[in-house]
Amino acid sequence: MDGPLNGIKILDLTHVWAGPLAVRFLADLGAEVVKIEAPYGRGSQVFPSQPIGGWLGGEAGEEPWNVNAVFNKLNRNRRSVCLDLKQEQGREILLQLVAVADVIIENFSARAMPAMGLGFEVLKRANPQIIHVCMPGFGASGPYHGRVAFGPIVEPMTGLAKMLGYEEDKPMNTAMALMDPIAATHAASAVVQALRKRQLDGAGGYVELSLYETGVAFNGPWLLDTQLGETPVCQGNAHPQMAPHGVYPCQGEDNWLALACQTEVQWQQLCLLVDGLDNRLTLSRRLQARQSIDETISLWTAPQEKNAACELLQHHGIAAGPVNNAAEMLADEQVQARQFFRAFERFNTPMPGNPIHMPGLDPEQWQPCPDLGADNHSVLEQWLGYADEQVTTLHKQGVVHDKPPT
Amino acid sequence: MVYPYWITKQTWKTQLTDEDLVNEHGHLVVMDKVLEIGGYAAGYCGKLFAASGADVVRLDRGERPPAWASAKAMDLFLHSHKRTVVSSDLDLLASLAAKADVLICETNTADELDQLGFDRCKTPVKVALTPFGRTGPKANWRASASVLLANGGYTHLIGEPDREPLSLPGHYLEFQTGALAFTAANSARWANQSTQIDLGQLETLMSLSQFTTVRWHCAGELRSRHGSDFWFVVPSQLFACADGWVYLNIVPAFWDPLTVFLEQPELLIDPRFENNDLRMVNRDVLHALIATELAHQSTDELLRKAESCRIPLGVVLSFEQVLADPHLQARQFWQTLPVDNSEPVYTPAYAFLQGNALEPGAKRGVSW
16 A cells, blocks of 8 residues: 555554554555454454444344454454464464564553563564564553553543543543553554664664553643642633633533634634623633633523534634534534545445545555455465465464354 | 844754764664644644654744643643744744754644645645644634534543533643654655645544444444443443542453452352343442442552452542652653753653663663
8 A cells, every 4th residue: 555654564463442543543654564363353253242333234244253343443454364373383473474574563461472472582583673562551561560451441540530520529531441542643653763763773672652651641731730839620621721611502402512712802703792791801800700601602502503603603713613423523514525434344334534644645545454364365475475275274273264263 | 033043043954974974873863853833733743753853943933822731831741852943934934944854833724824834835744733634614613622522522422421521621632633743744754755744633533533433333323421431341430439539441351350359259140240231231230339349448459459350440540649650650751851940840751662661771762
């Protein structure tokens, strides 16, 4: 696929969300990605219930492991090799692949790769120039390195839960596992930076990042304020430097719009639209009077259709937008105009696109997520020179698979 | 207009010496020169470049967008390893851009980007950061992070079901956009390509969405907000304990160890909780049971038990507690920054590190 990373070979051993999302960005930038999957990596042959994002096409079908919507969303532009790393032969094949790859990326627990005899020193012996990016939840060292980590439990440890909520003393979690996409973007950054370093000094290396540290890093300004004598506090939808700033009710059930006055000009414009606002209020007075201002704005928004109200506010140069659910996001005229969602997967399922637009990146070239083990033959033949019969033998021996074992 | 001495004389070297070109290993080093203009997305992108060894100059046009922290904290966090020029002179912008390898330019609208002369800048790699992207009917809509979080489906999912949705405090959106801008620009530099990149913050958000759109399209179900409850995995919720709050996220593989953690092995054979689907049906009963069990225990006790039972449990920490966290300290996570006339402060260092944190030679970030 075209793109700046064309020619880079990545072995993707990631799972769940943070790792696959990181690799999706790299694949969208043109890297050649081979996903190394465990035989049960996509679940078993029988699924006890519908996966969290549903099935592509709405039904499990005969191969439910291949139509998990979330898995497909995260794993486009890859080839799939299903390799049993619990077997010595499987590990040997992985090391052969490492020998001809540029990057191996995984988000197992810190002890998983060394426990399989696939720690960085072993990978480096196979390929001294290999870049190994690992993403254990709490990192590979330190007092918490053995703890089990998922995005939702790491999030409150970063301090964010104290800032999110309706009132102080009642923390809240986003329940969206925000630490995963933060780690994902930084893992993608780490891979590219490691490639640039290797371009200069010829050396590969071991790069590590954790969900916890990437999440804490995002709260840097609050952590600094804490040391500078300020006390960041939870303020609901209010903002410490903007008023009004909030989410306001609109016509219908659970319909809302977000509005923010970033400048004095915007405030003056808002006062022209909304009866009862005092255009003489300075920012500091507005911050003090935010509750009554919010009540006045709510009276104005409540009978209005949210999109029409936002159009009107935007016409006056005021930052405002509808609170969209998933269906509304997909239907948004801006999203449609820029064709952000692309229906290239089976059943024309719209998938989020790549926010990076640059010449040479063409979504028309995107390949849907491959079936489990769909590329066992082609990858082992093209990358390692295996004969077709050799791969067939490996399949019979249970070293490679093309569906979950029964 | 009076410019600082160093910018009028020589900001970036045009004649590199052998010493500049070769690193300690004898390999060629050419440090990127990055020009950064704009708010907190550009600032975060520039921060990543600076931490990677680039020479970053920030052109401060005198406009400071509202922030979630003080100006001092924002500057310390984002701009500590950069040089700054204060000017709104477009000729100076063009002149600096012509010397730079990478131009990161963030504006409030697409038109504003044009007015800065972005397309005319002669920089090999140019990144345009705007709220909605450079094209489309909303390219010139005004936006705050809260407006984009609302448009992009985040706000709808945060908060209690019977109350107004909550916007996300902090600079998640801007920093994520900055991180992607860094990856895109650095990829182009790696490939030695001259290129122009269009990165919209709304699309950044939507590219990071969890499963909301596929769930709608494939299962016909709209995801909604449920407070701190992740909802689809039970239990995944905040629970009050004796001295604070903890979050449990018990994906099915951790159900059995949870019963050990709760010291209630009988739950294993309780038909109400046999699998995740049944635990979803009986969510309230299970939550009440756990809440009762955890209420009298301290966070320290719960953490110790969670670690020994190997279940995913996190504690709600204050910023003071994060700063004192022994794990982050052991991993040399904090970087010391000098502050005028007062004690130095700690800022998060680069989130990824080269080598093992506890081994000699390990360093934060990947740079040369």
